[in-house]
Amino acid sequence: xxxxxxxxxxxxxxxxxxxxxxxxxxxxxxxxxxxxxxxxxxxxxxxxxxxxxxxxxxxxxxxxxxxxxxxxxxxxxxxxxxxxxxxxxxxxxxxxxxxxxxxxxxxxxxxxxxxxxxxxxxxxxxxxxxxxxxxxxxxxxxxx
Numbered sequence: 001x002x003x004x005x006x007x008x009x010x011x012x013x014x015x016x017x018x019x020x021x022x023x024x025x026x027x028x029x030x031x032x033x034x035x036x037x038x039x040x041x042x043x044x045x046x047x048x049x050x051x052x053x054x055x056x057x058x059x060x061x062x063x064x065x066x067x068x069x070x071x072x073x074x075x076x077x078x079x080x081x082x083x084x085x086x087x088x089x090x091x092x093x094x095x096x097x098x099x100x101x102x103x104x105x106x107x108x109x110x111x112x113x114x115x116x117x118x119x120x121x122x123x124x125x126x127x128x129x130x131x132x133x134x135x136x137x138x139x140x141x142x143x144x
Contacts (some may be wrong), residue, residue, distance in 0.1 A: 019082040019100060028142045029071075029105040036100035037139060039075070039115070045094040047130065050075040052100055055114050055138075064123040070111040072104045083124030105143035112123050113139045134140045 020027060022038040030033055042048040046062050052065025052073040065074035080087060081098040115137040116123065119130025 002133065007074050016059060017082055018108075024136065026140045026142075027103060028144065029103065031105045031107060034104045036076065036102045038081075039099040039101060039137075040079075041096040041101050043116075044045065045095070047120035048119070049075075049118045049123060050101070050115060051118070052101065053114050053116050053123065053125045053136075056108050066113065067106065068111050069111060070105075070107050070109040070143050072106055073113040073115070073139075073141075074102055076100055077104050101137070101139065103139070103141055108143055110140065110142045113141055115139070 017033070018035045020035060020037045020098070022040050024037045027037065028033060039050055042050065049064075052066040052075065054068070055065075055068055056068065065072070067073075077099045078097045080102075081100045085100050101113065103113065114125075116125065116127060117129060117132070117136075118124065118127035118132040121127040125136075
């Protein structure tokens, strides 16, 4: 009976969905599933901002999130990144925090998601990249 209890507790542990490695440029998911692609550590307190921008005309975009009818994409940070747990004493002041692009399958098809880094500017395709001049990231997502 003790081993059954351990299995039950292990089975009930909340596991995060998949966090793909930084640099991933292709991913496959099913409709309704969500994955994340690691963007590394960034510091919002100095003005680092990441967000999704429309790739094609007609893509719905709102505050750095894009939904093109095939995939929904937006950037998450801190404890919203899979595998990161919120600190009990609150977030660290200043400093950097993990960032990831979250991708959710909406309908079957293939789509390209573009993520841009903006420095002290609103998310936009042609925003100021700041001193690092970081190229946009494109991820081709196949939804089945």
